[in-house]
Amino acid sequence: MKKIIPFMAMMIAVLVVLVLGQNWLAQINKPPIKAANTNQVLNIYNWGDYIDPALLAKFTKETGYQVNYDTFDSNQALETKVKQGGTHYDVIFPSEYLVSKMTQEGLLAKLDYTKIHGFNNLSKHLLNQQYDPHNEHSLPYFWGTTGIMYNDQVFHANQLDSWGKLWNPAFKDQLLLIDGPREMLQPAMQALGYSLNTENQAQIKQIYNKFVALAPNIRGIVTDEKKQLMINGDANVSVTYNGDAQVVIDANPHVKFLIPKEGGPIWTDNMAIPKNANNKKAAYAFINFMLNSKNAAQNAEYVAYSSPNQAALKYLPKSITHNPVLYPPASQLKDAQHYNNQPLRYFNEYNEVYLDAKTQVSLNGGLK
């Protein structure tokens, strides 16, 4: 007992020093927020590393609003946080399916177009989609599509110009697919010519069978690892988002990207205002700021995804806007589809097919 008390006291002393030290460090690193009243504060909740920080400083300088900037790493995290209601973000950045889900759940404020300037800057092909008719609740912030990247030392573009060609035995144990219920099944849906949002039982069954038939060709079902694998030449064909493909191409010039002739799905991340926002005035000011074509151009150059701001393109270097990976020509996008939010029943059904298909692949490749 005589020894245990000094021991515990010492542990507690160390803890106290650590906590004080940490507070002190936080104090000297963080500039105090000057605005005393919350009317001057804008709370933003965005994906990590998804804005040029210089723009935030410029926004504060132009409008006087102090910005509180938090980040999330998945749509689920965003949804949960806004749903719980403990926090009051003014601008959030949900992906397309989450826009329609949050709209149905009554979490998003209807946009007041009398307060929005610069709507006409946006590309028409990304507006008025089924996930948000007439863009009543959201405006696109960045977008991208899905295609196939391949190593041109091993394969040729004409082997991959249609989704159905992935089933060619020439790709045995070669393909990398994107991990996710809809992303993984998407090539099968497009090879069969079905809608990416199909709710037809017979079609879903066929999609499942088609996917399972792809098993011998599947090298792996991965997320971010595919970039490094393609750069190193560890894999030669991968279904991929065009933004990721660009990262790979920059590092390995032998990798090429194409969109098969059926088109690829288009994703959008969008700006929206939650219903429980504290400062809608500041939120509109920020949305208008980001719709400004010069700001959008600066942001697109920093983030390196495709900007939905048509008017911004003229401020971007030609090397970016003429790059068919980031800005595919309109002819390749005319058949592109957007994902919609699915009713819970179909959401579950897709998930079951996804899990089942994954299991079949593992059994197929496995215990033989």
Added chain:
Amino acid sequence: MKDNSRAKIFFAIPYISWLAVFVIVPIGLLIYQSLTNVQGSFTLANFHEFITSNVYLPMAFNSVFYALIITLITFMISFPAAYVLSHLKHRQLWLMLIILPTWINVLLKTYAFLGLLSKSGIINQLFSTFGLGTHNLLFNHVSFIFVAVYLELPFMLLPIYNSINEIDPDILKASRDLGAKPINTLSQLVFPLSINGIKSGIQAVFIPSLSLFMLTTLIGGNKVMTLGSAIELHFIVTQNWHMGSTIAIILILAMAVTMYFTRERGKRK
């Protein structure tokens, strides 16, 4: 005497409250989730689905199969290794070298293997210097089992080493004096006398191997599905917590069964 028992209760408070908050309540919640559906009403449908659907039973067999292979290989490496270790001069040093990697984060070690097994990695470089060409070492069942064995090895080796170390050296000497061949000493003395270490090694390897999930993605390229990866999918991707909990409960039952068969027996003193 009374004071003594009061003190015992007092000292048990941290343990009991820990158990209640972090073991009993979570398991209670898991059971509740597994017995309800999305609408929140009580049902056995989740368990029924586990048994009848063509997804979960094959997946369960798959998991058990992999866990058995991993356990078997780690045992076949660990038992001789532990035996040799217990006879070495600087055994504390050798033991240290085995324990050392367990101080490194599992995720880091796994990423290291991504580099080692890649086409430009050191293993393929060795292959090509010997004229064997390069191979796809990642994303298959062999690499999954290999890395899993590497990660689990210390947990098999340590308990076996400890129990072999506890064997009275005089018994081994006696066996030699009485003319037993080394192989007989090993199979008829060392093995039975270290059986409890072997059992806890099996527990420490087999049970976690049933629910490996990070390795199945990173090293197996999602071409290896275990019950662990199914739980992860249900909680994170499909957000079907009810089915995820059901699988978790079934895993807990599987663990109980494993514990039962590998429990310490015959310790009636």
